[in-house]
Amino acid sequence: MNIWILNTLLIATQILSSTPDKKLAYLDPGSGSFIFQMIIATLVGAAFVIKVYWKRIIGFFQKIFSRQPKDKQE
Amino acid sequence: MTTHNHLKQAASFRDPNGFIFSREETIYRQVNIAYQGNFDFLIESGLYNQLVKEGLLIPHRETNAPPLDPENSYKILIPEKIEFISYPYEWSFNQLKDAALTTLSIQKKALEFGMSLKDSSGYNIQFHHGRPILIDTLSFEIYPEGKPWVSYRQFCQHFLAPLSLMAYQDIRLGNLLKSFIDGIPLDLTSRMLPFRSRLAPSLLIHIHLHASGQKRYAGEKLDTTQRFNKTSLLGLIDSLETGIKQLKWSVNKTGWSNYYQDEQSYTAEGLAHKQQLVSEFISQVKPGIVWDLGANTGLFSRLASESGAFTLAFDFDPAVVDRNYQEVVSRKETHLLPLLQDLTNPSPAIGWQNRERDSLKDRANADLVMALALIHHLIIGNNVPLESLVGFFQTLSKWLIIEFVPKSDPQVRRLLVAREDIFESYTQDEFERRFQEQFIIHRSEPIRDSSRRLYFMEIRS
Numbered sequence: 001m002n003i004w005i006l007n008t009l010l011i012a013t014q015i016l017s018s019t020p021d022k023k024l025a026y027l028d029p030g031s032g033s034f035i036f037q038m039i040i041a042t043l044v045g046a047a048f049v050i051k052v053y054w055k056r057i058i059g060f061f062q063k064i065f066s067r068q069p070k071d072k073q074e
Numbered sequence: 075m076t077t078h079n080h081l082k083q084a085a086s087f088r089d090p091n092g093f094i095f096s097r098e099e100t101i102y103r104q105v106n107i108a109y110q111g112n113f114d115f116l117i118e119s120g121l122y123n124q125l126v127k128e129g130l131l132i133p134h135r136e137t138n139a140p141p142l143d144p145e146n147s148y149k150i151l152i153p154e155k156i157e158f159i160s161y162p163y164e165w166s167f168n169q170l171k172d173a174a175l176t177t178l179s180i181q182k183k184a185l186e187f188g189m190s191l192k193d194s195s196g197y198n199i200q201f202h203h204g205r206p207i208l209i210d211t212l213s214f215e216i217y218p219e220g221k222p223w224v225s226y227r228q229f230c231q232h233f234l235a236p237l238s239l240m241a242y243q244d245i246r247l248g249n250l251l252k253s254f255i256d257g258i259p260l261d262l263t264s265r266m267l268p269f270r271s272r273l274a275p276s277l278l279i280h281i282h283l284h285a286s287g288q289k290r291y292a293g294e295k296l297d298t299t300q301r302f303n304k305t306s307l308l309g310l311i312d313s314l315e316t317g318i319k320q321l322k323w324s325v326n327k328t329g330w331s332n333y334y335q336d337e338q339s340y341t342a343e344g345l346a347h348k349q350q351l352v353s354e355f356i357s358q359v360k361p362g363i364v365w366d367l368g369a370n371t372g373l374f375s376r377l378a379s380e381s382g383a384f385t386l387a388f389d390f391d392p393a394v395v396d397r398n399y400q401e402v403v404s405r406k407e408t409h410l411l412p413l414l415q416d417l418t419n420p421s422p423a424i425g426w427q428n429r430e431r432d433s434l435k436d437r438a439n440a441d442l443v444m445a446l447a448l449i450h451h452l453i454i455g456n457n458v459p460l461e462s463l464v465g466f467f468q469t470l471s472k473w474l475i476i477e478f479v480p481k482s483d484p485q486v487r488r489l490l491v492a493r494e495d496i497f498e499s500y501t502q503d504e505f506e507r508r509f510q511e512q513f514i515i516h517r518s519e520p521i522r523d524s525s526r527r528l529y530f531m532e533i534r535s
Contacts, residue, residue, distance in 0.1 A: 031292055031294065033227035033284065036287030037222035037223065037302060037310065038300055039287065040279060041303070043309075044279075044306055045309045048306075
């Protein structure tokens, strides 16, 4: 979760501090959304990888601990 | 739904890949040559079969029926029939939430098979056999490797924005979907959400920063060399899914709703008698489709749906509609669809030329309408004249089960506490006289232990 918050803050700073090159009278939110996705790509990708691995680690330990009582019985 | 012979449905006018049309009561989908590659991939990759198997996509069969636009036609499909087309602004919180999660599940499945959703509009989801399902078979494209999700903004506007506003601010904000047909703009959503919503990572990113990002980068040149890899896309979907799952709306917190308020107006024997009468009337009509207006949590709607009729349970209270929906889900009911509807201001026709989304009246398809413990709310609560009410029911269906609640009833007395009694003609005699002008009253039964009366009527031909 910490990496989420840190990354989010970095992105927030980037978005809020950058100044657009030009001002348009009508702003199409579609192209903005596209570029925004490019900016958050690393964040969401990294968070996803961490989540998947974290689940695997938890799953590994759960497997070990759930096996123990059975082993003792044997 | 209103359909005219050989009519191309207005709602699909934007899509160059195909369209829906109707011919003699049958709904067809024309797939255009422009979509041939994607359509073949959908079928040949196994994605279509998998989605249909999981109940996520509407099944169809191919037909030799003549196309409506032969020049562009690749294939003609007959999709499985949807009993009633409903819209996101008619769904309760959990209906919209389930529709959102269904859209994301479909997108994840599509990516497994090398495709991606190019359209994630809420209107592409319908409730079919009790569960949300994608009805637009032409929503998929072969996954464009390295490109961001083309319908990310649409998903946020159609689902995340209304759900977050409903959960964080007020359940009634779902009504904004009626004004914004392509979903609630993110800058508006961001301004309306409370500050604490920024503490939820998904909302901070997909609503607040997304809205700022849209403004900052609008009109900027796209860097076509930059790639958006598949892990990022999966991460984006996962993050949206987590965000949606975390949004909750609790009835108790809001003070909405008086469950079974009207049912409390009866003794146990009176309620059983009313149920017995309603069941009796339903079995005489053997309706295919029933509309229960003012259905509350669906006690009487279930008499119809359990008899085999596809039943729409309308109510204006988002809490009772949501509770009813959750019951449908937990009981795995397939014939009952709870929907939000304020009869004093029913869903209008909206969109391009007012033809993209039909009004409630345009979708009238019931064989039987039930109006139980309802008319006092319309006549006394909303000053609707009796003759106007008769006209309203006349447009809805052939058969009518309607309850008359007299002025002496405690619920009516409660309505009259804060308003002047200008309803002199609100009497049983006048009610019968007015309705008899347009309907034949087959049965009129007093409900036991109550001053109320149940009528079974048929429209005069």
